[in-house]
Amino acid sequence: MLDETDVDAGPSTSPVIWIDGTLHTDAREARIGATDHGLVVGDGVFEALKVTPAGPFAVRRHLDRLERSAAAMGLPTPDRGTVLAGIDAVLADRRFAQGKVRITYTGGDGPLGSQAAYGxxxxxxxxxxTTVPPASTDVVTAPWRRNEHGALTGVKSTSYGExxxxxAYATALDCGETIFLNTAGNVCEGTGTNVFxxxxxxxxxxxLSAGPLAGVTRDLLLEWTPVVxxxxxxxxxxxxxxxxxxxSLRDVQLVERWDGHAFTGLGARTARLVALFAARSGADLDP
Incomplete structure (x- = not known):
């Protein structure tokens, strides 16, 4: 089952981009330098948060994680007020109800190698x-392993090639997500999801010792319902x-099949958690 999450709905949904204080409504005009260290070596961090009709969700938690990721990468702490100004700018004239905000923070200008950025x-x-994600999806196990002891474990880095x-592996198999095991052979995480x-x-x-990212939705579920x-x-x-x-973009999404295996449960517990998350997140935009 191919997951249509985060698919551009057409030309009317072209991104609005804010770069270091300058707003661009034409993505073709939004540029960063060719020697930006985020481009050259992936020396950067990012956050992606959903936008509801009421506004962006869980901004505080996403900015907390952005700061943690920046510290782990050795980047200066991003100025929270500046980031919030950027969010306000790109959403000021939005023409969509369901969407996302992507925050990218890089080392800036740097050498053509792995030495520290100097800009x-x-x-x-x-x-x-974005489109509303489907209520369920199929997943497949990756043929590669996550390193739960790596330097970037638990960091939302722009080094996202893996x-x-x-x-792409999931898409080729008509699935919506790929699940990685770690080097110990235990379940770690999806490409952009946590697994329950x-x-x-x-x-x-x-x-978290298994290597997954501490997802914002994961953290909220751990606070709102008993989870082992x-x-x-x-x-x-x-x-x-x-x-x-x-x-952050799927909320809670049922898995129908994993490597072709269909689960025997009827999804009732998952449905209750879908309803719980919808109610709690709807009642508080920044929990």
Whole structure:
């Protein structure tokens, strides 16, 4: 089942882009330097948050994580007021109800190699419409492993080539997401999602020590409902009654099949969590 999440709905949804204080309504005019370290070596971090009819969701939590990721990359702390000004600018005249904001923060101008950047950091904020994700999807296990001990483990870095490769693998198999195992052989995460398994009345998700990103939606579910954090083998995950994914753009999404295996549960527990997340997030735009 191909996941249509985050598909551009057409020319009327062309991104609005703000770069270091300058707003561009024509994406073709939005430019950064060819020696920007984010472009040259992926020396940058980013956040992507959903926009609802009421506005951008969980901004504080996303900016908290942006700052943590920047610190892990050795980048200066981004100025929160400036980032908020960029978000306001790209959403000021929005013509969509459902969308996303993407915040990209890089080392700025730098050498054509892995030495430290020597320019001022670059801050890019962009907004665009997205389609509503489907209620369910199919997933496939990646033929590659996540390194749960790597320098970028748990960092939302712009070095996203592995995720691009993983999502293309899923698309080629008519699936909406690829799930990575870690070097220990345990379930880690999707290319842009966290994984949850339901066993009877127990909901389980891999711990951060398994290598996944601490997703904002994951964190909220852990606060709003009982969830056990423990390692899961692939075999154990496939024996679950239900499996679902979480992310900032998918919210809570049921998995119908994993590597072709159909789960025996009816999705009732997942449906209750979908309703819980919708109610709690709808009542508080910045929980």
């Amino acid at each position: 001022s950091p670059t801050l890019v904020v962009a907004s665009a419409a 995720n691009v490769r993983g999502l 398994c339901v066993f009877g009345d127990e909901v389980v998700t891999p711990p 954090e423990r390692d899961l083998t692939l075999e154990e995950a496939l024996s679950a009654d239900e499996v679902f994914l979480t992310s």
